[in-house]
Amino acid sequence: MYISHKIEIRPNNSCRTIFQKSIRCSRVVFNWALARFLERRAHGICMTSCSLLREFEQIRKQQFPEISEVGVHIYRQAFRTLDRAIASNNPQFKRWKLGDGSFFVSGDRIALTDRPAISDHLDIHSDRKRYLRLPKVGYVKMTEELRFQGRILGVTISRSGERYYAAFSVEITEAEFRRTHGRDMNRRSGVGLDAGLDSFAYLSAGLAIKAPKPRKEYRTIVARASRRLERKHHPDGHSSDTAKSNNYIKETMKLRRLHRKISNIRNDFVQKLSTAIVRYHGYIALENLDVAGMMKTHTLAGSVSDAAFASFRTMLDYKAGWYGKRIVMADRFYPSSQLCSRCGSRHPMPLSRRVFICPVCGLSLDRDYNASLNLYAMIEKRIGKVLPEYTPADLAELQHCLERNRIVHVEVEAGIQQRAEPHRSVGPALPLC
Secondary structure, three states: OEEEEEEEEEOOHHHHHHHHHHHHHHHHHHHHHHHHHHHHHHOOOOOOHHHHHHHHHHHHHHHOHHHHHOOHHHHHHHHHHHHHHHHOOOOOOOOOOOOEEEEEEEHHHOEEEOOHHHHOOOOOOOOOOOEEEEOOOEEEEEOOOOOOOOEEEEEEEEEEOOEEEEEEEEEOOHHHHHHHOOOOOOOOOEEEEEEOOOOOEEEOOOEEEOOOOHHHHOHHHHHHHHHHHHOOOOOOOOOOOOOOOHHHHHHHHHHHHHHHHHHHHHHHHHHHHHHHHHHOOOEEEEEOOOHHHHHOOHHHHHHHHHHOHHHHHHHHHHHHHHHOOEEEEEOOOOOOOOEOOOOOOEOOOOOOOOEEEOOOOOOEEEHHHHHHHHHHHHHHHHHOOOOOOOOHHHHHHHHHHHHHOOOOEEEOOOOOOOOOOOOOOOOOOOOOO
């Protein structure tokens, strides 16, 4: 089992200089190799990463002398990254961005220690491995210890604004996973989950999950910071020779810190919610949302990006694999919002209508909650067996987990939520049963 742990590190000024050179080296070498690969492919010549590496070794000392300051492992990893990019059929050049970038170091070149070079001199001995030793860098202090015991495959050093992070990739056993993660609470019950913009998700168990919406909350602050940034002296376009002023760089870092705060709030929410849903349910039914298509609609793009549907789906997938749960995916054109969860009849539902009213059986429900019930019913059809009923005790445990993680949620009434007259064109509604 493979797992990742991202830890903030506190490098000194000399380490920061080497990190910046390593990030630049990784980007420059990757872009050189990709440009050479595309150029040769245009002439009908197929080159592998090994042949590109041999060609690069011949010109490295003349054209890229600064690479010797960071070590050979940095630029050689760029060719391995190019292999994966070519295999994905979507290789793209890495662009330069102020206060951004990363590079990879394999696990056999790093070590975690309590900094024996200093502890031996001061007669201090500790089992806490709070320092990361990197080639060409030395010891770098971490803000916390690595939580997992296993074989370290590698570490990715990344920069975000003024902060640096180390993301460890670790191979662990199932016993270590059970020791470090919350236990599995339920393997038999199922839940239908319908995502929306008003509420982040409706659960068929009878809960509506509210998203924090940090982008909307900090929209005014971000706009004000962006206006301050534009007033600073900076180049107007890529072809301009004007240099960036120090005040422009300072304001850029302030704006990046603000965006990082918004991203952290959103990421914390989807991490906690996805873990809670996977731990407390054995089967999870979802819709295959076209997030990329929704982002193309300018009226929905901001709300969709603020909700982070794609990240939530990715987290559900790999966490379900950890716990041995099953994700049941509905077809993209499955009419979950148009089907009556009681009688199964289908009726048109424009987006402006937020309450589903069935003219056949008289059911009146919130449209998203009705869709979650239809997704739950789809689970039994797919797996071919009847799932146990969701008990009040199960719901209470799930609510307690959400409250402990400070996830805002409200209970959805399973019965009638709104009484309204049906459309005359469909006929009178039958008495409610």
